Amino acid sequence: MITTNLIEKTALTLMDKAAIEIPSDYHNALKKASSTEDGELATFVLKAMLDNYEVAKEDRCAMCGDTGVPRWFVKMGNNASVEGGMVALEAALRRATANATHNVPLRPNRVHPLWRTDHNNNVGIGAPEIEYGFEPEGDWVDLITVHKGGLFGTDYRMLFPSDGIQGIKRFYLDSLMAFGKRGLSCQPAIIGIGLGGSKDICMNLGKRASTLRVVGSSNPDPRIAELEEEFKELGNSIGMGAMGFVGKHMVIACNIEVGYCHTGGMPMSVHAFCLSSRRAVARLFPDGRVEYRTDPDWFTPYQRRETVEWESGSNTNQTHDANSHRSDSTHAVEKLP
Amino acid sequence: MSGPREIRLSTTPTAEAIADLRLGDVVYLDGLMYTAREGVYMRALEERANIPMDLPAQSAANFHCSPAARINDDGSFDMGAVTATASFRFNKWLPEWMEKTGAKLIIGKGGMSSKDYKGYFVPNGAVYLSTVGYGTGALLGRGIENVEAVHWNEELGLAQAMWVIKCNKMGPFIVASDLHGECLFERENAKIAKNVAKVYEGTKPAVLKRYGESDDPTDEVI
Structure with a gap:
């Protein structure tokens, strides 16, 4: 049984990490990009962004003043159980979102679309979004928070x-x-x-x-x-x-x-x-252990399955996918170069 | 590569200091700056509420921003990161705002069009400064010496309220317009546009069309 207290405490830490710490995969890739950029202004911008990530960590301050719209992805092993059930989990995530908005602080971005009502805590109708995924094995729960910007680029x-x-x-x-x-x-x-x-x-x-x-x-x-x-x-x-x-x-x-x-x-x-690719992940175990990471590892073979049944532990499924695409040429939209 | 020129600028700048700014200069600000975006504009210009500051004497710098900030139980403020929001959607209010407040520095994300600059920035002796990145919120946070006040929080909420910030070498910002009404982003777009046809070579427009859109990728959408 994973306790509500552990969920809320971990969720609060994740909100903080997502807002402040740039994930290493993106950070390393941006450093590499910065080292090969040759536009004068673009180079200046990338250097400023790299400085900004360091300052955010040193000052424990959000990377960007627009802290995005916090949302949650919850992934559960098939044998996981949560104290108080999923309603208690959702309440814990809403509390963590509201409390982190005040504590970090985050910008209270969420308002009613028509009346512009602002609860100053990033919680409201349908906010934060909570989406679910399941895996055939395991008694753990993965909590993933993403604070994506909301206006442009989509x-x-x-x-x-x-x-x-x-x-x-x-x-x-x-x-x-x-x-x-x-x-x-x-x-x-x-x-x-x-x-x-x-x-x-x-x-x-x-x-x-x-x-x-x-x-x-x-x-x-x-x-x-x-x-x-x-x-x-x-x-x-x-x-x-x-x-x-x-x-x-x-x-x-x-x-x-x-x-x-x-x-x-x-x-x-x-x-x-965006440049502040805010995501943070933790795996919670029934014995109270918490493992933090930055890779959500969402798209497993199980999430991408295309068969009717799922054979537990079947790693051959991925190979099967690729082969079935290849043989399915009548359905291909266009021959690839 | 030497990099762009760096300049310290007051938030109540002289006409000479503004005239000296060139597109692409990097600017750091000293003095009082206030945040104002749609909430403040609507309240001041449409509802005719009295602006709770002496403008432009106290500040001629309008930041299109809502900070990640909180008001503590004892009434004090904590401001974390500050980042600009896109300015193009405020051109409905800016001409009247500038005239009323004497704002000389409009600071935000993405700039405005050269039409806006020529139409009401230049006649008001004002220029546009862009934040960098975007999202150097933590860096800009270090340039905040003090949060002096927050006005209209009850009426507008934390994100739309009018925050008054004391800046000490706050930056970096990039000069995105000048007193000739030239636009840095349009200059860059024009350079990039030369290559666009080549990148698009071989691609096909969608079979199902949409109303009212431009099919020319060298156009802007703002």
Whole structure:
């Protein structure tokens, strides 16, 4: 049994870590980008950002004054149990969100869309969002908080199979161009692309691709992994850098996640996770142990499963995925280069 | 690479100091600065509430910002990170605000258009300073010597309230417009635009169109 007290205490620490500590995968990638940037203004901007991460940690101060919209992803092993049930867990996450807003402090960003009512604690109708995932094994609970910025860098479009890969590329470039100018999307960023699903799931896939996958990860489908690399290079070949100044670094990583969609469509979403890529993760065990990490490790073979049944402990599933895509050529939208 | 020129500037700057600023200069601010965005503009300009500061005598620097801050039970303030919000959506109120308050430095995210600069910045002797990154909130936090006051918190909430900040070498900011009305971001866009056709080569516009949008990626969306 994982206690409510442990959940709330850990959640409070995660809120603090997410706001203050830049995750190492993104930090290292940005340092690398900074060392090869040659635009004068873009270089100045990246150096200032790297300084900012250090100052945030030294002063225990939020990296960015816009501390985003805090949300939660909860992943549970199939054998996990939570004191007081899921209603108690949700209450603990709402309390931690409100208390951290005051303690860190975070900006109270959440308001009613029409009446602009502000509870000054980032809690309200539907806020923070709490989403769930499950894994076939384990008695642990993973708490993941993401504080993504909310205004720019994200778009959705219903494409169709006839749009093909070139249509996907166009919408990807359109999104980077539209929000990259003047640096509205706070690039260079981890770009997430959602392909497929229904409209809402498509947005979800893209958001999770940008926020729940680390730099250096790739999609297990080798052809999608190739697209991820190609799209990263394509984004960085625009000639636009930080703040929309002339530069070479717009995309730190491009992560693509897919879901089965309506046979007539190919919905697509694009999401940019900003220069303050705020995410923090902890695994809670029934004996009270807590392990902190920065990789949400959300997209497991189980999350990406496509079969009716799930055979426990089956690692061959991933290979099976890739093979089935390969043999499924009649369904491919366009032959890849 | 030498990097951009760095300048210390007062938040009640002289006309000469503003005239000396060049696009791309890096600026650090000293003196009082206030935050004002849609909440403050609507209250001051549409509801005609009295502005609770003596402007521009106390400050000519308007920051488009809401800080990550709290008001303690004893009435004191703690301000953590401060970061700007995108300014383009405030052009509805800015001409009247500048005229009323004598603001000379508009500080925010992303700048405005050269049309805005030529239309009401230049006639008011004002320029635009952009925050850097975006999101050097912790760095800017170090430049806050003191939080002097927060006005209209009850009416507008913490995020929209008018915060008055005493700056000591607060920065960095980048000069994004000058007294000729030139726009740094438009200058950069023009350089990047030359390469855009090549990057788009081979891609196809979507089969299903959308109303009212530009199909020219060299256009801006603000």
